[in-house]
Amino acid sequence: MNDPQGYSTITANLGVKDDTTDFCVVVSDRPTAVAGVFTRSRFAGPSVTLSRSVVADGMARGVVVISKNANVANGAVGAADAAELQSLAAGLVGVEATEMVVASTGVIGRVYPMARIRDGITGLTAGAGLAAGTGLAAGTGLAAGTAGGGCDFDAVARAIMTTDTHPKIERAVVGDATIVGVAKGVGMIEPDMATLLTFFFTDAAIEAPTLDALFRRVVDRTFNALSIDTDTSTSDSAVVFANGAAGTVDLTAFEEALGEIALALVLQIAADGEGATRVIETTVTGARDAAQAKRVAKAIVNSPLVKTAVHGADPNWGRVVMAIGKCHDDTDIDPDAVRVWIGDDEMYPTPATPEVLDRASAHMLGERVLIRADLAIGDAAFTAYGCDLTDGYVRINADYTT
Amino acid sequence: MNDPQGYSTITANLGVKDDTTDFCVVVSDRPTAVAGVFTRSRFAGPSVTLSRSVVADGMARGVVVISKNANVANGAVGAADAAELQSLAAGLVGVEATEMVVASTGVIGRVYPMARIRDGITGLTAGAGLAAGTGLAAGTGLAAGTAGGGCDFDAVARAIMTTDTHPKIERAVVGDATIVGVAKGVGMIEPDMATLLTFFFTDAAIEAPTLDALFRRVVDRTFNALSIDTDTSTSDSAVVFANGAAGTVDLTAFEEALGEIALALVLQIAADGEGATRVIETTVTGARDAAQAKRVAKAIVNSPLVKTAVHGADPNWGRVVMAIGKCHDDTDIDPDAVRVWIGDDEMYPTPATPEVLDRASAHMLGERVLIRADLAIGDAAFTAYGCDLTDGYVRINADYTT
Secondary structure, eight states: OOOOTTEEEEEEOOOSSSSSOOEEEEEEEEEEEEEEEEOOOTTOOHHHHHHHHHHTTSEEEEEEEEEEEOOOSOHHHHHHHHHHHHHHHHHHHTSOGGGEEEEEEEESSOOOOHHHHHHHHHHHHHTOOOOTTSOOOGGGOOOTTGGGOSSOHHHHHHHTOSSOSSOEEEEEEETTEEEEEEEEOSTTOOSSOOOOEEEEEEEEOOOHHHHHHHHHHHHHHTGGGBOSSSOOOSSOEEEEEEEEEEEOOOHHHHHHHHHHHHHHHHHHHHHTSTTOOOEEEEEEEEESSHHHHHHHHHHHHHOHHHHHHHHTTOOOTHHHHHHHHTOTTOTTOOTTTOEEEETTEEEETTTOOHHHHHHHHHHTTSSEEEEEEEOSSOSEEEEEEEEOOOHHHHHHHHHOOO | OOOOTTEEEEEEOOOSSSSSOOEEEEEEEEEEEEEEEEOOOTTOOHHHHHHHHHHTTSEEEEEEEEEEEOOOSOHHHHHHHHHHHHHHHHHHHTSOGGGEEEEEEEESSOOOOHHHHHHHHHHHHHTOOOOTTSOOOGGGOOOTTGGGOSSOHHHHHHHTOSSOSSOEEEEEEETTEEEEEEEEOSTTOOSSOOOOEEEEEEEEOOOHHHHHHHHHHHHHHTGGGBOSSSOOOSSOEEEEEEEEEEEOOOHHHHHHHHHHHHHHHHHHHHHTSTTOOOEEEEEEEEESSHHHHHHHHHHHHHOHHHHHHHHTTOOOTHHHHHHHHTOTTOTTOOTTTOEEEETTEEEETTTOOHHHHHHHHHHTTSSEEEEEEEOSSOSEEEEEEEEOOOHHHHHHHHHOOO
């Protein structure tokens, strides 16, 4: 499948932490509509702060990402370093600093090795390069191929990884346009810090306000439906770029395609969750409204007792009704009206026979465990995604030493 | 230390699940003031429903507890069984059914073996017994000693255990009065179901409304400050009885003594948490109000990444600021003003030296890990209690099979 037109990529190792690729830039050869959704953490990093202002007017040129260091909780030094990184990356590809989205993931509370980053990016400017014909000013034209220049989104997917065990990338075609999406994040969890980054690039022509509205709808039912644990990142960033190189597309088809890519990435993230062995999908139907359905679906997918039961393939549906019961402010939830299924089999209120429990246990041995609850209140529904809780998760996060 | 006057206890095995003690009754020889706090779960069991109505008028005679089966999510059958248990226990000790608090813990979704329970309690009525001089009607007087009759609160503490590894009981003296408190609960977690029960008995004379008010204050800063995981029981019950046999006491001294007993039980529960190796105590100061302090303290103590860091004795303070950042609706939290300590050492914002990190790590190897955060907003404070997250927790909850 082709990549979207008019984008160039640069990936390199700047020695941020080790010798793996830790730097990447994606730039559009023309101004591009942009929309972004960022973490709500009170400890949001300076990269997030800068990116919020970049996407505020709905137009940008590209994004620069540093992995292996989140540059969070570093005070004034961290803010200055993030701004310098933005300027260096903008200079590298000949655009304005205020047109470059910035993202960074990794350990919290450690400052960037700015000398190495500065020298590294300067070296790229001199020698490395973008593919020919990207329409960038000759002055910033970089020899194709060097340091991962040209247009290689697979290299970008690898460059933004931290403890991910494999790169996460999806593509789709809508009319004459193409969408490519990349994501990183071991669930919401890493030994260093919970972090999720995802970027989408398309050559479809979509007005910024329209792009923003449909992107928020897509993120709400995909990335915002994902919860590996209950910890919220200080660096979460989801950004979509639409540079219009391929002209207009059917917006409904585009939103559908973007949604499919986003969901596929979400499932890749859940499956790659720290120590995870199974994806958990919890669907709540019959809710008063979408907010209630989402609240209950997340209560189930986040319950440590449900997550461990799934890990043990134990059809202990009592833990599911417990999790539903936790939503005690939803006083319209009637325990006698609620129904619960694991896989295709009803667990509650109809007492499950040993045969039914065996089928449910067999279902829980699969890679994707479906838990469904109907609240019998209204017509709203929501599906949340997560993964099981394993001793692998504990070992990875307990044994890591700062 | 003496036990409070005017209470009698019965403990027995009725074969609810195995041959361990699974039944107990504590009864006062006179009407007693009572106050109770119960789970807010939408799936609260019929025992909780019955008990709420018993304590509603502030007067009762005693409590009956069945362990090893929660009798939750059993529909109309469960409701009828709970009511019959209440009547049988009341008959056993010659009081009105409406004067008996009922509690039950264990697996969800299984009905009581009512035939065994009925025969067992009838057998006790015939043969077993209460100690002489309890002032109960002769018709219900039971031979002392048999089936744990008499007044043995240690036996009660054992009788209400499910997967607890040891009984939890505390005593205190206030003037001429005595308070004894018992609790069960492996954290808020059991292989079957999260459940916490705690009962306090005193011979102090305290009016019901006063007792209710001070008990809620005590529970709010002790049991409501405890969170082993985020799962809420369907059976949580905390009840205090004050039968007045020892006359009036200084109320301030009483509330202080009751608070000390409750906190001691909370720490016993945290230490006995499923798989737990350490107690975590998170204190938040400088908050706008107590609610904000409690919200932030619980965000820290509940964070899986903080809990695993404590398990690994890893002074990864970045996870603490992440957890504080999760309280994103508290927009008055200024990341640059927040301070974080582990043990006695500041971790943020002053960068911790390797020596300081070593001291913090050494502190985290102890049995009780102190994490403190100051929000620099106001003067409110709150301390929350929990435990570390270990692979033992995962194994216990994943390997258990229904």
